[in-house]
Each structure stands twice: as structure tokens, then as C-alpha cells.
Amino acid sequence: MDQQKIRNFSIIAHIDHGKSTLADRILEVTGTVSGREMRDQLLDSMELERERGITIKAQAVRVTWKGHELNLIDTPGHVDFTYEVSRSLQACEGAVLVVDAAQGVEAQTVANAYLAIENNLEIVPVVNKIDLPSADPEGTSAEIADLIGEQPDRVIRASAKTGLGVEELLDAVVERIPPPAGDPDGPGRALIFDSSYDQYRGVLAFVRVVDGTFRPRERLRAMAQGTRFETEELGFFSPTMKPAQTLSAGEVGYVITGLKDVSKLRVGDTLTTEANPAAEPLPGYKDVKPTVFAGLFPTDSDDYPELRDALDRLKLNDAALFYEPETSQALGFGFRCGFLGLLHMEIVRERLEREFDLDLLVTAPTVAYQVTTPIGELVEVHNPADMPDELERVDEPYIKASIIVPKEYVGAVMELNNDRRGRFDHMEYLSEQRVHLTYDLPLAEIVFDYYDQLKSRTRGYASFDYDLAGYTEGSLVRVDVLVGGEPVDALSLILPREGAYPRAKMLVERLREEIPRQFFDVAIQAAIGSRVIARETVKAKRKDVLAKCYGGDITRKRKLLEKQKKGKKRMKQVGSVEVPQEAFLAVLNLGDDKK
Amino acid sequence: MSGVRHLYVHLPFCAHRCGYCDFVTAVGSLHRHGPYVDGLLAELELERGLLAVELDTVFLGGGTPTFTQPEVLSRLLAALPPAGEVTVEANPETVTPALAALLREGGVNRVSLGAQSFQPELLGILERVAGPDDVRRAVHTLRDAGFDNISLDLIYGIPGQGATDLERDLAEALALEPEHLSCYELEAKPGTRFTHAHGEELVRQAAAMEGYFERVVETLTGAGYRWYETANFCRRDPGRDLRAQHNLGYWHGRDYLGLGVGAVSTVRGRRWRTTPSVGRYLAALGEARRPARDVEELERATRQAERVLLGLRLDEPLSLDGLGDAVDAAGLERVERLGLAVREADTVVLTPLGRLLGGGVTVEVLA
Numbered sequence: 001m002d003q004q005k006i007r008n009f010s011i012i013a014h015i016d017h018g019k020s021t022l023a024d025r026i027l028e029v030t031g032t033v034s035g036r037e038m039r040d041q042l043l044d045s046m047e048l049e050r051e052r053g054i055t056i057k058a059q060a061v062r063v064t065w066k067g068h069e070l071n072l073i074d075t076p077g078h079v080d081f082t083y084e085v086s087r088s089l090q091a092c093e094g095a096v097l098v099v100d101a102a103q104g105v106e107a108q109t110v111a112n113a114y115l116a117i118e119n120n121l122e123i124v125p126v127v128n129k130i131d132l133p134s135a136d137p138e139g140t141s142a143e144i145a146d147l148i149g150e151q152p153d154r155v156i157r158a159s160a161k162t163g164l165g166v167e168e169l170l171d172a173v174v175e176r177i178p179p180p181a182g183d184p185d186g187p188g189r190a191l192i193f194d195s196s197y198d199q200y201r202g203v204l205a206f207v208r209v210v211d212g213t214f215r216p217r218e219r220l221r222a223m224a225q226g227t228r229f230e231t232e233e234l235g236f237f238s239p240t241m242k243p244a245q246t247l248s249a250g251e252v253g254y255v256i257t258g259l260k261d262v263s264k265l266r267v268g269d270t271l272t273t274e275a276n277p278a279a280e281p282l283p284g285y286k287d288v289k290p291t292v293f294a295g296l297f298p299t300d301s302d303d304y305p306e307l308r309d310a311l312d313r314l315k316l317n318d319a320a321l322f323y324e325p326e327t328s329q330a331l332g333f334g335f336r337c338g339f340l341g342l343l344h345m346e347i348v349r350e351r352l353e354r355e356f357d358l359d360l361l362v363t364a365p366t367v368a369y370q371v372t373t374p375i376g377e378l379v380e381v382h383n384p385a386d387m388p389d390e391l392e393r394v395d396e397p398y399i400k401a402s403i404i405v406p407k408e409y410v411g412a413v414m415e416l417n418n419d420r421r422g423r424f425d426h427m428e429y430l431s432e433q434r435v436h437l438t439y440d441l442p443l444a445e446i447v448f449d450y451y452d453q454l455k456s457r458t459r460g461y462a463s464f465d466y467d468l469a470g471y472t473e474g475s476l477v478r479v480d481v482l483v484g485g486e487p488v489d490a491l492s493l494i495l496p497r498e499g500a501y502p503r504a505k506m507l508v509e510r511l512r513e514e515i516p517r518q519f520f521d522v523a524i525q526a527a528i529g530s531r532v533i534a535r536e537t538v539k540a541k542r543k544d545v546l547a548k549c550y551g552g553d554i555t556r557k558r559k560l561l562e563k564q565k566k567g568k569k570r571m572k573q574v575g576s577v578e579v580p581q582e583a584f585l586a587v588l589n590l591g592d593d594k595k
Numbered sequence: 596m597s598g599v600r601h602l603y604v605h606l607p608f609c610a611h612r613c614g615y616c617d618f619v620t621a622v623g624s625l626h627r628h629g630p631y632v633d634g635l636l637a638e639l640e641l642e643r644g645l646l647a648v649e650l651d652t653v654f655l656g657g658g659t660p661t662f663t664q665p666e667v668l669s670r671l672l673a674a675l676p677p678a679g680e681v682t683v684e685a686n687p688e689t690v691t692p693a694l695a696a697l698l699r700e701g702g703v704n705r706v707s708l709g710a711q712s713f714q715p716e717l718l719g720i721l722e723r724v725a726g727p728d729d730v731r732r733a734v735h736t737l738r739d740a741g742f743d744n745i746s747l748d749l750i751y752g753i754p755g756q757g758a759t760d761l762e763r764d765l766a767e768a769l770a771l772e773p774e775h776l777s778c779y780e781l782e783a784k785p786g787t788r789f790t791h792a793h794g795e796e797l798v799r800q801a802a803a804m805e806g807y808f809e810r811v812v813e814t815l816t817g818a819g820y821r822w823y824e825t826a827n828f829c830r831r832d833p834g835r836d837l838r839a840q841h842n843l844g845y846w847h848g849r850d851y852l853g854l855g856v857g858a859v860s861t862v863r864g865r866r867w868r869t870t871p872s873v874g875r876y877l878a879a880l881g882e883a884r885r886p887a888r889d890v891e892e893l894e895r896a897t898r899q900a901e902r903v904l905l906g907l908r909l910d911e912p913l914s915l916d917g918l919g920d921a922v923d924a925a926g927l928e929r930v931e932r933l934g935l936a937v938r939e940a941d942t943v944v945l946t947p948l949g950r951l952l953g954g955g956v957t958v959e960v961l962a
Contacts (some may be wrong), residue, residue: 565961
């Protein structure tokens with residue numbers, strides 16, 4: 001294909017602004033596929049795909065429009081995957097920015113638009129859902145135009161649902177987005193913007209060829225990681241896999257590598273040919289590091305091997321997942337896992353429970369602290385229980401938070417951010433009604449229930465996005481929890497020194513509610529070092545009998561006791577105290593103090 | 596195979612259904628008393644093969660057995676096989692000299708009287724028909740008729756019942772010198788009118804009432820009664836064992852046959868509950884068929900578990916011989932260490948503190 005006839009683009013949008021529907025419609029309008037086939041192909045329905053023996057989702061689909069080859073590249077829709085999004089954008093020359101006409105510009109709209117601008121992409125703005133009664137195409141167009149420095153009349157008005165404006169959009173993609181540049185005859189360079197693992201075919205890389213021409217059966221090398229392999233097959237999706245003889249500069253497609261481990265081929269790396277290697281890799285490769293950590297323990301300790309196997313299998317398809325064995329006195333054997341963010345954690349947990357049928361206990365999430373010991377050593381701490389007693393300083397990760405909210409909720413958002421140790425950075429009016437706030441916040445404050453609080457204090461109107469923004473020294477302490485005099489490692493947490501007391505108090509109160517009364521009094525204490533800062537007591541039971549038990553009652557009583565016994569078996573033993581699994585989640589809701 | 600030595604007979608009729616009741620009862624229906632007893636006797640004939648030649652105990656429960664029309668009740672008593680202990684449950688207001696004589700005549704030698712409380716307001720809340728004086732009068736009437744084994748049922752934890760109310764109830768009951776007392780905490784069972792009306796108040800009072808069980812046990816044992824089962828107390832009499840022999844059969848895991856609607860039987864590892872519907876019960880027996888039953892086969896492990904849960908309710912040591920599979924050794928050791936149970940040779944018995952916490956302790960001990 002003539003390079004001049006190629007257009008590579010992504011669709012970027014805030015969640016629910018209509019990205020998937022628009023992608024569906026584009027495939028339909030270009031005659032690539034019918035509407036129903038579309039859903040099967042592009043929707044993220046892993047179970048369905050597995051039934052058909054394919055576990056690979058098309059991350060890039062090729063369509064033709066008026067003699068042009070259009071490659072639509074999918075991007076993950078969440079802040080946790082910002083790096084992956086930026087790599088997908090790097091594979092494009094343009095981006096279609098979709099904004100819901102009834103919702104206006106949201107936090108992710110802003111974040112995505114900035115990412116696209118940083119990648120020098122031509123932005124084609126679209127106001128979607130103009131058929132909705134509550135749509136405000138005029139106002140929304142003005143907001144977008146303002147955001148990206150474009151004329152309002154260049155904003156395309158569309159309804160992905162009805163198909164209105166989709167052809168006009170495709171014309172604009174061809175007209176406005178430049179064709180790819182790049183030398184088809186130079187040394188090969190292809191950007192890996194996504195990868196996937198299939199049990200039959202191994203690791204498959206989605207690539208954008210920048211220079212040169214790639215062919216099957218060539219020896220290739222990933223330049224940053226040094227991984228070598230021979231291409232088994234290459235081609236593109238349209239919408240199903242279509243093998244090809246070449247992928248040339250400007251084209252987007254897939255490479256089947258024969259590798260068995262997705263972590264050998266990281267997103268952002270550059271593929272080159274061994275025969276004619278490029279001198280320099282493409283810029284921008286980063287080794288993404290997990291930012292949020294949590295302990296994962298099987299509810300039933302017999303399931304530990306199953307959990308290990310499940311993590312091994314997930315890792316095949318999720319290079320960002322990190323895990324190492326962890327032993328907790330209270331929870332037994334499990335894994336300390338690292339995630340890109342809270343959503344990533346949620347996805348992993350859900351997959352473990354749904355696809356692998358595991359019953360899990362997930363401890364409160366924490367962040368990676370950088371601790372300087374008294375002898376000047378730098379240690380990274382992923383588990384509050386590992387925070388040393390003696391230390392020189394602790395640095396904690398901060399984020400730049402971007403919040404868009406109707407003006408009447410600005411006060412509520414500021415109050416929340418102040419409570420969460422936020423530092424105000426910037427405020428600007430996007431329109432008369434809507435305000436864009438930016439704050440510097442400790443990441444640790446976000447992992448405790450921040451998003452739910454933000455939503456509830458703004459009646460769901462706030463939208464939120466963030467970027468990691470480096471480390472800052474914090475005045476932090478480790479608070480330990482003791483139940484019946486025994487420290488419970490899984491409940492330790494790291495808190496700002498100022499504010500440790502009220503949270504510790506709240507925590508022991510929560511635990512008192514969660515821990516059932518036992519045969520004896522149980523003290524619940526929170527301590528910093530050896531100093532107890534909060535204490536509650538679960539009073540001993542005084543009476544626990546089934547009053548009547550005659551001939552007609554025996555079966556019922558027996559079943560009741562059997563049920564109680566089952567419940568007991570689910571409890572974790574801390575010293576001689578039985579602690580229900582739910583108690584370990586008590587710390588999760590600690591931010592929930594402003595009810 | 597030896598026959599069953601414990602017979603339970605259910606008489607569902609009541610003058611009125613009390614708000615807290617969840618038993619199988621039928622209000623009024625005087626015209627059905629005769630046919631129902633005919634049904635009972637027909638069922639007895641169908642099952643007679645299961646019974647031993649001589650029975651240890653017969654227990655007539657309800658409902659209000661003594662609400663049954665006198666001539667019908669007489670006919671039933673005359674037809675039932677004789678036994679060492681024959682108990683009838685009675686509501687105080689139904690006890691007249693004539694009834695007492697009828698019961699004596701019919702071979703009844705023990706009466707279990709539903710006193711519940713001696714405070715008019717509390718009886719009102721329970722929707723009991725009898726007043727405190729009815730209870731006293733009933734006891735004297737039975738004594739006059741020659742009954743020397745009377746049991747009183749008391750309920751504690753009634754909405755609005757203060758600690759002094761409880762003490763007064765216990766003192767009033769003791770003043771009547773019953774041979775036996777059953778003390779139950781009021782259970783607000785889901786779905787009853789009572790729970791609907793008083794459930795929230797009971798939740799509010801829960802903390803205050805927590806010590807009531809302890810107080811009941813202290814008061815009654817202080818008065819010389821033997822706390823022989825979780826909810827049951829009897830006078831110590833060198834000449835007689837005043838424990839409820841029929842109920843002791845349940846707690847010792849013996850077989851029993853139950854006749855009547857909703858009655859439960861357990862015979863040779865099989866348990867069944869007869870249909871609660873009087874209509875269907877009579878229809879079946881009218882055709883000399885067994886009424887519909889829910890059957891539960893009791894596996895060996897289940898029988899063992901039941902022996903443990905029932906045995907631990909008593910004040911006498913439970914032999915663990917043959918019950919090993921039903922016992923969680925670590926759990927048993929734990930409750931022993933906490934002073935809730937005592938092991939000797941291959942028996943176990945709960946300490947007084949362990950018995951106050953008997954439910955949780957049993958959960959701990961069961962495998």
C-alpha cells in the first residue's frame with residue numbers, strides 16, 4: 001500500500017462517552033463487518049473468545065475508506081494504563097477525541113487530549129450523542145475547541161448510535177490526519193504497542209512499523225530487552241487475523257513470535273531485524289513499575305498452590321503484574337502483588353476469582369515507600385509490616401490529580417483533598433459551570449477509598465484522573481494492630497504522623513464491630529512502636545445457648561451448629577482469638593469518616 | 596431389635612394462638628377433636644410394631660392438650676399404652692378439679708404447666724390467657740388431685756421485663772415448690788406476629804438481658820434445684836429421679852416415636868416429620884394410610900454429632916466412646932484450656948461457665 005494512503009488513528013474518550021459504539025459503527029460503515037459480528041470481535045469478552053479457541057483481542061483493526069487504508073488502534077480506557085495508552089498513541093498520527101454532548105469535557109478527556117498533543121497527533125474532535133434530548137452540542141463544541149485550540153466549527157457532530165456524522169468523520173480522518181512518514185527501505189523498526197498471549201500461538205505483538213519492511217521467518221530482536229525470536233507469521237486484523245507477506249513502514253499489524261512469556265516482549269520496546277538492525281530504538285520505552293501493592297491470600301489456605309498457578313497464568317498475559325510469596329502470621333501463605341493502579345488490582349482480583357474460581361482475601365492496598373535507613377541504605381517497602389522501626393527518612397509517591405467538577409462542588413472537593421494531605425496546585429474555569437482543579441496528593445491517600453468519597457461528595461459529578469509525580473518526603477509512622485495482645489501483621493498500616501491517632505481510633509472501633517464476641521475479653525489495640533494510641537475491648541460472651549432442644553428441634557439445631565462451625569472455619573486465628581476475614585478489610589473503609 | 600420406648604403424641608388444638616408461638620397448632624376447631632383423636636389412634640395402630648411392649652415414657656404435647664374436649668381426651672388416654680412416666684402439657688386456665696381427676700384417671704403422673712410469668716403485664720405481652728392467680732390455682736388443684744410431679748415453664752427475656760421482674764417470677768415459681776422447672780429465653784422467631792411487634796425492642800434490650808440466664812441458674816441452683824440440662828432444673832429427691840424422663844430420652848439419643856400432625860420420630864437412624872396439615876393427616880388415616888412425611892436419613896457421622904450436641908447439654912459426663920469422629924480434638928482442648936469443659940478418662944462434661952456458653956462451646960467441640 002502506498003504510504004500516502006495510510007491513516008493510523010485511535011479513538012480517545014472519557015469512559016462511557018461512546019468510544020466502543022463509534023468503533024463498531026466505523027467498522028460497519030466501512031463494510032468491514034456487520035454490526036453483530038462486530039460485537040463478537042471487538043468487545044472484551046474473553047470467555048466467549050476462549051470458547052472459539054482464540055484468546056487474542058484485536059488491538060488494531062484495518063478498514064478501507066475511499067481507497068485509503070485506515071488502522072484503528074484500540075487504547076485501554078483507564079488511568080492505570082496511561083503508559084500503554086501513550087504507546088498506542090505513539091503508533092498513530094492522529095486521534096479522534098470523542099466527547100459526550102450531554103456530559104461535556106471530563107477529566108479523562110483532558111488527560112487523553114494532553115497525551116495526544118504530547119505525541120504530536122492531529123486531533124479530530126467529535127461531539128457524540130447529539131441525538132440525546134439533554135445534548136448540548138454547541139456548548140460542548142466550545143469546550144473542546146477551547147481545550148485543544150481548534151475552531152468550534154471544525155468539531156464534528158455525530159451520533160455513533162444512529163450513525164449520524166460517521167461518514168463525515170471518516171472523511172475528516174482521511175483529510176486531516178497526515179499519512180505516516182518513515183523509510184520503507186531503511187533498517188527495520190517497529191514499535192510494540194500491545195502484546196497478548198495465546199496458549200496455542202504463544203506471544204503475539206501488535207506493532208506499528210516505523211521504518212523498513214518486515215517479513216515472515218526473519219530473525220528479530222527487541223532492542224530494549226534484548227529478546228530474540230524468529231517471526232512465525234505476520235499480518236493484520238480485519239477484523240479477523242489476516243496473514244500477510246510484508247508489513248512496511250507506516251503499517252500496523254501483528255507479529256507472532258513463538259515466545260512463551262509475555263514479559264519477554266514489553267510494550268514500548270522496538271523490534272528490529274537481526275539481518276539489518278537499526279542503530280537506535282524508538283524513543284519512549286519505560287519499564288513500567290507497579291505503584292499499588294496488596295497481599296492476596298487464599299481464604300482456604302489449602303488453595304495456595306491454585307493461587308500460585310493462577311498468578312503464573314495471568315502473568316503470561318499481563319506483563320505489568322508483579323508478585324512474590326508473602327507469609328503472614330494471621331493469613332498464612334499468600335502473595336504480595338504489585339499493580340499499575342487500583343483498577344488493575346480490581347481486574348486481577350476479579351479474574352482470579354471468576355476465571356480461576358478462587359476465594360481470596362485481599363489486604364488493604366499500599367504504595368511503594370522509599371525508606372532511607374540510619375546507615376544510609378535505600379530500601380523500597382511494599383508492605384507496611386516491613387516498614388523498619390528505625391529509619392532516617394521516608395519518601396512517598398505523589399500524584400498530580402486532575403479533577404473536573406461543577407462549580408458548586410469545588411468546596412467539597414477542596415475539603416476532601418485537604419483531609420487527604422493534598423496541596424492545591426491550580427484551578428480554572430472550563431466554562432461558566434465547570435471547574436478544572438489540579439492537586440498534588442500522596443498516592444497513599446488515593447488508594448483508601450478516595451474515588452468513592454469524591455463521587456459521593458459531588459453527587460457523582462466529579463471526574464478524576466491522575467499522573468504519577470515523583471516522591472516527596474513524608475512524616476509517616478507505622479501503626480500496628482494488636483488483637484488479644486498479638487500483633488496482626490496483615491493489619492499494619494502506614495499513616496501520616498499527624499492524623500494517625502484519629503484513624504487508629506477509628507480502626508480499632510471498626511475492628512471491635514467486626515470481631516465477634518469470644519469466650520473471653522479481647523483487647524484491640526493500635527500502637528506506634530510500643531506506645532498504644534487507641535484501645536477497644538470486645539467483651540466476652542456471657543450467654544450462648546440454644547434454649548429449647550427436644551425431639552422436633554434436633555435437626556434444626558444440628559444444622560444451625562454446623563453452619564456456625566463452617567463460619568468458624570472461615571475465620572483466621574490470631575493467637576487464641578478468631579477473627580473473621582471481613583475484619584481484615586476494616587482498614588479499607590477508613591477514609592469513610594465524613595458520613 | 597428392641598422396640599421404641601418413648602412415645603410423643605401431638606395435640607395441636609388451642610383456644611388461642613399466642614403471638615410468640617411457632618408450633619403446629621389449630622385454634623378452636625372443637626368439632627375436629629374427636630376425628631383427630633381417631634386419627635391418632637389409627638396412626639398408633641399403624642406404627643405399633645415399632646414400639647416396645649413396655650414403654651418408659653409417654654408425652655402429650657401441643658398445642659394445648661388439655662384444651663381437647665374432656666371425653667375425647669379421656670378416650671385417648673385410655674387407649675395409649677401405659678408407661679412409667681406419662682406427662683401432659685397444660686395451660687393453667689384449663690386446669691379444673693374435673694380435668695385433674697380425668698388426667699389421674701387416664702394414668703397421667705406428671706403435668707407440665709405453661710406458667711411463663713407471674714407478672715400480668717408480661718403475660719399480656721405474651722398474649723397468654725391465664726393470669727398469675729390461674730397458675731397458683733392450677734398448681735394447688737393438681738396437688739389436691741394427688742399429682743406429685745409438676746413442672747412449670749417460665750419464659751425470661753420478655754420485652755419490658757426488668758431484672759427485678761425476673762427475680763419476682765423466679766421467687767413466685769419457687770414458692771409453688773414444683774418438682775421441675777423449664778426456663779426458656781424468649782425467642783423472637785422470624786415470621787411470628789410477636790417478632791413483628793416486639794423485635795426491635797428485644798434488640799434494644801439484648802445487652803441488659805444478657806445476664807438473665809446466669810441469674811436464673813444462680814437463683815434456682817441456690818434454691819437447691821439441679822441444673823441438669825441447659826434449660827431444665829429439677830428438685831433433688833433421694834427417692835426419685837425428677838428429671839423429665841421423656842426429654843432425657845431425646846438428650847440421651849434414644850429412639851422415639853411421634854404421633855400426630857407435625858410430630859417428629861427418630862427410629863433406627865431414620866427421622867421423619869409428619870405433615871402439619873390436620874386435613875391431610877386425617878384424610879390419609881381415614882384410608883388407613885400413613886400420612887405424608889418428610890424423611891431424613893441420619894448418617895453415622897450425623898448421629899454421632901447429634902449425640903455430642905445433645906449430650907453436652909446435660910450435667911452428667913458424656914462418654915466419647917465411639918464418638919471420636921464427631922469431635923474436634925483441637926477444639927476440645929481449647930475449651931478445656933479456657934475452663935469451659937472438663938475431660939476425664941474418655942468422658943467430657945461442660946463446666947458451669949461452659950454450659951452458659953454451651954452453644955459456642957459445642958460448635959468448638961464438634962468436628
